[in-house]
Amino acid sequence: MVMPNDTPWSGLEAGKVDTRRVSASARWNWFWAVMPRADVALVLQLGDLPKPTPDLPKLRNLEIRFQTLPGGPILYIRLKDNAQLELFETLCRDVMGAGELAETEAEALERAIGRTFRWHYLLRGGKLEVLSEEAQKGLVGEIEVLKLLIATIGAKPALAAWTGPSGAPKDFELKTDCIEVKARRGASQPFVKITNEHQLADVPDRRLWLAVLAVDQVQPPHGMMLTEYVSEVTEHLERTEPSAIMDWDMHLADVGYDVLHDYSAWRWIVSAPDFHAVTEGFPRIAAPVPLGLSSVSYSLALSACTPFRTDWGDVQAQLIEEVQP
Structure with missing residues (x-):
């Protein structure tokens, strides 16, 4: 299975973990990724896992987790429902934009996690109306x-x-x-x-x-x-x-x-x-x-x-x- 064209995940293979670096000029190690079940993801490769491990958002249509791979620890944000692919791309670019402002990897991670909370209501089907x-x-x-x-x-x-x-x-x-x-x-x-x-x-x-x-x-x-x-x-x-x-x-x-x-x-x-x-x-x-x-x-x-x-x-x-x- 091949990802749809005109997305950052185009050309990545489903059925295995396949990744592509977002940008060679990025300050931090961001990757577009496709997971084994054909779910798309954004990955931030880390030098070390933070201690203590921070709380992560719990969103209905996303999985946000730390994982330790042979190449080192990562934070990944995985989309569970590919029907929201366009919206997820917007989220990923927003998260990366926040992280790229950081001076240290630890701060980049904090900013990335913090920015996902701002999508809390939108991605869990939150309120459609503005506050009264x-x-x-x-x-x-x-x-x-x-x-x-x-x-x-x-x-x-x-x-x-x-x-x-x-x-x-x-x-x-x-x-x-x-x-x-x-x-x-x-x-x-x-x-x-x-x-x-x-x-x-x-x-x-x-x-x-x-x-x-x-x-x-x-x-x-x-x-x-x-x-x-x-x-x-x-x-x-x-x-x-x-x-x-x-x-x-x-x-x-x-x-x-x-x-x-x-x-x-x-x-x-x-x-x-x-x-x-x-x-x-x-x-x-x-x-x-x-x-x-x-x-x-x-x-x-x-x-x-x-x-x-x-x-x-x-x-x-x-x-x-x-x-x-």
Whole structure:
């Protein structure tokens, strides 16, 4: 069996592992490959296997694995459904483009794996629709708080603490602190919507903060698209801590963000967050609620929260204490 013409795998033989180097001028050892079952693949030949071995994406139509061959270890991305050949070629070239920006093989591997996570929803048959305006607004608010945490405790701890996309009760859960984030329109009535009784419930042995941001839709050329807010963080991680990009991409996938969706119809501006210490006397309906009640939502007047207002410097000082040895 011969691969279809006009693809990078043309001329490679099925029925055995057959490979062709992508480019003699490439910085890293990329190969087009055909696997024994006639499945096409992209291979990155490595000098050494990383230790510890990083987590790999689990995608419905792809197999992504490390393997040790007589010539050395490899990472391969294999397409299980040749009906998606054209799309897979686009993915492969995108993955290679990300890897070629790396200065070291280890960084090239991190970038390659991280880029596959960005195709997470597309290749597993994910959401076809863009995020709603409300969901975009909420994500912009959480990204702003995430940026503060990255600058304070580092990218990996900050991303590990970002639990909102996974459906946890609080948006950020750290060892001794939790942060709930609420985005509101700046010109709206001074209330925020609390969507259930768990959002402002106490967590044993942890401080709880409520962060409120004004996120407003504006007309061009003002503000930024959601994709630009995402790109800001991505570019920062690529410069400072590329090993955290996988975590970042997984969180975005969990929240339903797809890099291929078009968000050009919406532009947003966001304020600095106002922080409140959710302590005794704070106005809230919190779990446990009376038997038979659940999913209790209510509007919280920000004027009633004023006595509990604090600034980011106070919150930051507590977080720095948490990460100090």
